[in-house]
Amino acid sequence: MNESIVLKRRSVRKFKSTPVPRELIDRLLEAGCAAPSACNRRTVDFYVITGEEKLKEISDCGRFTKMKAPLIILVVGNLSRALPLQLSDYWIHDAGAASENILIEATALGLGSCWCGVHPQKRMMQKISALLSLSDKQIPFSLIKIGYPDEFPEAHSGIDEKRVHFVE
Numbered sequence: 001m002n003e004s005i006v007l008k009r010r011s012v013r014k015f016k017s018t019p020v021p022r023e024l025i026d027r028l029l030e031a032g033c034a035a036p037s038a039c040n041r042r043t044v045d046f047y048v049i050t051g052e053e054k055l056k057e058i059s060d061c062g063r064f065t066k067m068k069a070p071l072i073i074l075v076v077g078n079l080s081r082a083l084p085l086q087l088s089d090y091w092i093h094d095a096g097a098a099s100e101n102i103l104i105e106a107t108a109l110g111l112g113s114c115w116c117g118v119h120p121q122k123r124m125m126q127k128i129s130a131l132l133s134l135s136d137k138q139i140p141f142s143l144i145k146i147g148y149p150d151e152f153p154e155a156h157s158g159i160d161e162k163r164v165h166f167v168e
């Protein structure tokens with residue numbers, strides 16, 4: 001049986017400098033846009049960063065985000081499309097689903113990727129918002145590093161039994 005693409009996905013932190021072609025970037029964006037979202041509010045915006053200087057500036061916003069990659073997709077929650085009142089935080093779920101979709105698609109395309117957390121790190125969120133001139137309704141959620149891999153971590157396997165509970 002073919003190995004599951006989900007199990008093959010691993011965080012890659014070493015990338016070749018080769019640019020990611022536009023056709024593949026579009027595939028990643030399509031995957032992000034296809035993610036489920038609560039009440040189909042589609043709260044997620046995507047920022048595609050490829051310029052050398054911006055890549056460095058964004059990467060320097062966090063402590064664990066400095067690895068060099070030719071592409072960053074920043075996943076941003078847009079609260080102007082969020083659900084009302086106590087349901088508004090569902091944007092966080094939408095953004096998580098979109099992030100994971102992009103990682104899985106990257107793996108399917110032979111690209112490496114690493115999800116770097118931004119939200120809820122206030123300082124980092126402020127820095128990134130300023131660099132990209134985000135509106136006060138836009139919340140930077142994750143910063144996904146993408147490129148052709150220069151390291152190849154082993155695929156996942158197995159079920160962690162202590163985390164699983166069958167209920168009848």
Ligand SMILES: Cc1cc2nc3c(=O)[nH]c(=O)nc-3n(C[C@H](O)[C@H](O)[C@H](O)COP(=O)(O)O)c2cc1C
Pocket residue numbers: 009010011012013062064065114115116117118153
């Ligand atoms: C919310 C979140 C935030 C993360 N932030 C970072 C990060 O800032 N830097 C980094 O190198 N990896 C980051 N990771 C990747 C995790 O370290 C990685 O997923 C975990 O070690 C499991 O390894 P795997 O992705 O290869 O399965 C993050 C992952 C998640 C889900």
